[in-house]
Amino acid sequence: MVRWEPGGQGRLAQAAMELYGERGFDQTTVAEIAERAGLTERTFFRHFSDKREVLFFGAQALQDLLVNTVVDAPASAAPIDAVTLALEAAGNLFNERRAFSVQRQHIIDGSAELQERELIKLSSLAAALASALRRRGVAESTAGLTGEVAIAIFKISFERWVSSAEPRDLTQLMRDSLEQLRVVTATQ
Amino acid sequence: MVRWEPGGQGRLAQAAMELYGERGFDQTTVAEIAERAGLTERTFFRHFSDKREVLFFGAQALQDLLVNTVVDAPASAAPIDAVTLALEAAGNLFNERRAFSVQRQHIIDGSAELQERELIKLSSLAAALASALRRRGVAESTAGLTGEVAIAIFKISFERWVSSAEPRDLTQLMRDSLEQLRVVTATQ
DNA sequence: CGATTGATGTCAGTTACTGCCATCACTATA
């Protein structure tokens, strides 16, 4: 007879998603999440650094995907092209989980605290992209700017993708946004 | 004889800056801030919604400046030009307070919580810029993208401006960043 | 079979933040 059921971390993450969805982030206590997962509050904080982090479980995987794609891009690819490849890889990943993304985003949109956490994760992605570009020999200032721009495109496109009534292709939305960026910044 | 000294809010803000600078954000309690300001913890929370907000006192003024500049820009100005005018106005404002900005940024850089709050303020600025552009008749999608890009340029340039050894002109840095953005996104 | 490990439980403590009511100088109004 086992002392604990396995997969405690996953159970906590699922319980949190459910409760945040049912009553909202603010109206959910960590004790309630732990109870639904059959664990204690203390154990929740062993798996997640705080009450918000449980919703940003997959952020590291996304960052790894982006960074690896940039690093593995052909040496001939310009910074903006390397980053575009990374965005496309991420787009394909999200396209397969739209229902989950929509539900999760609805929760985040209902809480300023969660929006703050989302923004710092995005900022961290921008920094990681910049770092990956630098490893390709891209100049410091170009790398930083390209990373920020890539994340701006991702952010805008993801927002449209999630809020769109009929499902669209996130990768295509990001391509459109980049094209639109070129138009916006074009000198007359 | 007055019951309280006037300027309680200002005293709290100054005490907070001092203490965050002396021992760091995490090692400072709200009770300590209130004590240095000659007030109580309860009064602190009447003036500032939370422990972080005290450092983001001037954010509304910055937003107003940006929005007003965009709204007042000549009707002939393209979205990117209207936004550039706003960034220049903000740049001039900051140029006069570099010492303060450097000190404040040093505090923020030492705390993840403060960075989160800074990011959501920047995101709010992007949204406000987009809204101001829409009032000028700019299409929804263009407005959103232009707002994000403007803030990306501001963020990158501000970072360089603050961390630079010798004082530079923030407005010039932002102009340079926009030009660099054009180069980065240019199709070959 | 004993020692170690790893995931968990228990519990006390700190601190951010909120709600509610009291205080009291100042001010407008009858």
Add this chain to the structure above:
DNA sequence: TATAGTGATGGCAGTAACTGACATCAATCG
């Protein structure tokens, strides 16, 4: 001039996020 607000504050109890220290006990390793 008496009275009724008003506004900024104090006091205090309460909730909940998070932390540190120590205990437990099944699984595993030597």
